[in-house]
Amino acid sequence: MVQxxxxxxxxxxxxxVAQRTGRQVALxxxxxxxxxxxxxxxxxxxxxxxxxxxxxxxxxxxxxxIVTQIAxxxxxxxxxxxxxxxxxxxxxxxxxxxxxxxxxxxxxxGDTIALGNWGIPVAILIAAAIGLLNGYMVAFxxxxxxxxxxxxxxxxxxxxxFVSAGKPIFEVPPVLKQLGSVSSQILGIPVxxxxxxxxxxxxxxxxxxxxxxxxxYMTGANREAAEMSGVNTRQVVMMSLVIAAVxxxxxxxxxxxxxxxxxxxxxxxxxxxxxxxxxxxGTSLFGGEGGMRxxxxxxxxxxxxxxxxxxxxxxxxxxxxxxxxxxxxxxLLLNVFALRIERVQTRNE
Amino acid sequence: MATKMATDPAECPTPPxxxxxxxxxxxxxxxRGVTKRFGGATALDGVDFxxxxxxxxxxxxxxxxxKSTLMKILSGVHTPDEGEIVLRGEVVQFSSxxxxxARGIGMIYQELSCMPALTVAENVFLGSQPTTRxxxxxxxxxxxxxxxxxxxxxxxVDVASPLRTLSLGGQQLVEIARVVYSGASIIxxxxxxxxxxxxxxxxLFAAMNELKARGTSLVFISHFLEDVLxxxxxxxxxxxxxxxxxxSNNGLTKHHLIQMMIGRDAETLAESYxxxxxxxxxxxxxxxxxxxxxxxxxxxxxxSFDARPGEILGIFGNLGxxxxxxxxxxxxxxxxxSGTMLLDGKPIAPKTTREAKRLGIAYLSENRRATIFPxxxxxxNITLAHLDEIVGGVVRQSREVAIxxxxxxxxxxxxxxxxxxxxxxxxxxxxxxxxxxxLTVQPKVLILxxxxxxxxxxxxxxxxxxxxxxxxxxxxxxxxxTEPETVLAEADRIxxxxxxxxxxxxxxxxxxxxxxxxxx
Numbered sequence: 001m002v003q004x005x006x007x008x009x010x011x012x013x014x015x016x017v018a019q020r021t022g023r024q025v026a027l028x029x030x031x032x033x034x035x036x037x038x039x040x041x042x043x044x045x046x047x048x049x050x051x052x053x054x055x056x057x058x059x060x061x062x063x064x065x066i067v068t069q070i071a072x073x074x075x076x077x078x079x080x081x082x083x084x085x086x087x088x089x090x091x092x093x094x095x096x097x098x099x100x101x102x103x104x105x106x107x108x109x110g111d112t113i114a115l116g117n118w119g120i121p122v123a124i125l126i127a128a129a130i131g132l133l134n135g136y137m138v139a140f141x142x143x144x145x146x147x148x149x150x151x152x153x154x155x156x157x158x159x160x161x162f163v164s165a166g167k168p169i170f171e172v173p174p175v176l177k178q179l180g181s182v183s184s185q186i187l188g189i190p191v192x193x194x195x196x197x198x199x200x201x202x203x204x205x206x207x208x209x210x211x212x213x214x215x216x217y218m219t220g221a222n223r224e225a226a227e228m229s230g231v232n233t234r235q236v237v238m239m240s241l242v243i244a245a246v247x248x249x250x251x252x253x254x255x256x257x258x259x260x261x262x263x264x265x266x267x268x269x270x271x272x273x274x275x276x277x278x279x280x281x282g283t284s285l286f287g288g289e290g291g292m293r294x295x296x297x298x299x300x301x302x303x304x305x306x307x308x309x310x311x312x313x314x315x316x317x318x319x320x321x322x323x324x325x326x327x328x329x330x331x332l333l334l335n336v337f338a339l340r341i342e343r344v345q346t347r348n349e
Numbered sequence: 350m351a352t353k354m355a356t357d358p359a360e361c362p363t364p365p366x367x368x369x370x371x372x373x374x375x376x377x378x379x380x381r382g383v384t385k386r387f388g389g390a391t392a393l394d395g396v397d398f399x400x401x402x403x404x405x406x407x408x409x410x411x412x413x414x415x416k417s418t419l420m421k422i423l424s425g426v427h428t429p430d431e432g433e434i435v436l437r438g439e440v441v442q443f444s445s446x447x448x449x450x451a452r453g454i455g456m457i458y459q460e461l462s463c464m465p466a467l468t469v470a471e472n473v474f475l476g477s478q479p480t481t482r483x484x485x486x487x488x489x490x491x492x493x494x495x496x497x498x499x500x501x502x503x504x505x506v507d508v509a510s511p512l513r514t515l516s517l518g519g520q521q522l523v524e525i526a527r528v529v530y531s532g533a534s535i536i537x538x539x540x541x542x543x544x545x546x547x548x549x550x551x552x553l554f555a556a557m558n559e560l561k562a563r564g565t566s567l568v569f570i571s572h573f574l575e576d577v578l579x580x581x582x583x584x585x586x587x588x589x590x591x592x593x594x595x596x597s598n599n600g601l602t603k604h605h606l607i608q609m610m611i612g613r614d615a616e617t618l619a620e621s622y623x624x625x626x627x628x629x630x631x632x633x634x635x636x637x638x639x640x641x642x643x644x645x646x647x648x649x650x651x652x653s654f655d656a657r658p659g660e661i662l663g664i665f666g667n668l669g670x671x672x673x674x675x676x677x678x679x680x681x682x683x684x685x686x687s688g689t690m691l692l693d694g695k696p697i698a699p700k701t702t703r704e705a706k707r708l709g710i711a712y713l714s715e716n717r718r719a720t721i722f723p724x725x726x727x728x729x730n731i732t733l734a735h736l737d738e739i740v741g742g743v744v745r746q747s748r749e750v751a752i753x754x755x756x757x758x759x760x761x762x763x764x765x766x767x768x769x770x771x772x773x774x775x776x777x778x779x780x781x782x783x784x785x786x787x788l789t790v791q792p793k794v795l796i797l798x799x800x801x802x803x804x805x806x807x808x809x810x811x812x813x814x815x816x817x818x819x820x821x822x823x824x825x826x827x828x829x830x831t832e833p834e835t836v837l838a839e840a841d842r843i844x845x846x847x848x849x850x851x852x853x854x855x856x857x858x859x860x861x862x863x864x865x866x867x868x869x
Contacts, residue, residue, distance in 0.1 A: 211736045214733070214736060217725070221724060222718070222719075222723075225718070227682065228682070228714050230734050232703040
């Protein structure tokens, strides 16, 4: 039987696919994509609901608002997606974002070190160095990422306060201001949104079409098996934490641009929003499953929900945060149910 | 078939059928005409099975014969579509594993469900710790009782030490003690000996016999026919979802069992190597890999051997003899404490598995959890090791699927559909996927650790044929196994490892299973 191998190349695949009926193909497709379909359904329902219930939601200006609001988080979410796919976590992203923003403004002001616009790339490099330290400690020394990045959260936050002497910096590079302003648009799309889109697409390309991306998935799915397939899993984990830190840094810069100031004690809520958006999109906290498409859906759900709830009449403003949490919980439940159906379907195959 | 044998004992040396015996005592548990279907497939078809009080009942059959389904019906995981379960003379229905457990049926699964970080005593009493009057855990009486229970089964361990300090066999005995303590009078053991060394298996059998003497009934499900024959009173053979026969273990041989399991003449299978094989004269080609005085503290010491292209080097030993650790060092997963490795005459010291892979060393682990990504497609499982070679800059799945499809076919994966999730395959087919991973780019040295474990006879043959084909193409194959048959069947030279050292090398001589095992 071994001898007949060369002739049969490729043949069985075709046969097998041809045997499937259309319904089975559709079911298989749906079950394989349950992780995408559930958040997509949530998104569509929300979009239709807010369009019908409010007059303002479906206006150009409001949609531009949504894009401007989620754009900075979208960048950090790209990095967090890599980290979660590796079955790790990064709790330091918000502090690193703030620190990077503060550094860029501090270099611009230049009382101690004056770098002008060069402060921006230098700040990003420092963020990368922080990510490298996180990654080295997690992947090579063996500190759990939860603990390491929790420590880094404190360190980076402390350094922001130290560098800025605890006060907001109001002089920031004009490039960033221009980037963050709602009025800078190309073809009606805020530039900040285009930046975010570019980062998201770059993330999608890396995860779906490069070897590194595949290694990220497989490392998260089964680290031992990846290692035993000759994947340098430590390097993969370290690089994912570097990517998370760099994207967090860019997020920090976008926030500085949007707010026209760098506040060392602001921005802590980025952490929860970012992780919430990624998980809402359906990326597993346990690694190996999900991806940028999920993250994009999660970001849109998160952005539309935050924006839409503010437009709803007759709801006390004080209740909105609780309501937002409840809707997010409902969306997460839908994800869980969809995956349960997927599991049953896969088992029956 | 059974009836014919019984009526004509002179012509066929197979022992008489068990019907006579069954009448002697009321079965404690009986299945009557049990049928179970999954979708269109019938997993059990009208199977009768009875278990007497105080007997060890072996259950054998090829993969897919229905052993696990039968076990899952006994444990309450599945309910039969037809037929009935009679427990102590009463028709019962189990709708959950908890119900079956409450009725005194205890299960020992292949994957142990104990808590390695807790002490032995805590594990024995897991979920039912004795308490003092004030409601606190009564540690003193727990330790004393645990010691007594284990002692009664002939197990002598320190009950206050964490379970993980025990060998796998020891942990299994503790789990059995727990099941007995929880009130089980019927114990079903699924492949209990697959990970045990010879002496450990003997200890398990002694404990099983002790339980039997105390009136407990045991069902012993296993691929290891010798083990089944060593300890069972009766053996039931399943084939293609049906019962072939229940036989008294009286003069029963492995040959008879194999014959009934596969329905072919056992002689033609060359399954049994009691008679021995003669190893060919050694290859004269230059060694591709030479290992000199290799040691890893705590695992193995002073290991020297070489592997030559176009040759299969078998390494046999019991579990824990150090074979797996040698392989992990060769593959860069662990760093040796001393010794040298030469590849094509040049010293190497791979620090990572990636480095070893690039040098041309491939390793198939014995542990499926270290080889398979169950929720990812077969093609991603296969191409992972050689993505560098398969994709240039940009990953294109169509190319991967085509390559993986060919390899899946070459290794005989069924179904050979590369976009199926690997977790949907049976264990044997997952093993083939793991092997296929190393064939995209032909390695110089291919180390296979238990490549055929858990496979049925047909699948085993396919994999062994593939290994022979690779050898013919000039790969140096190192075949590690704890099953003497596997090594004897294919190896050109054989090393026996025992307690972390090479105990014996067989070259160009006659080796029998007994001889091989005597060095392990």
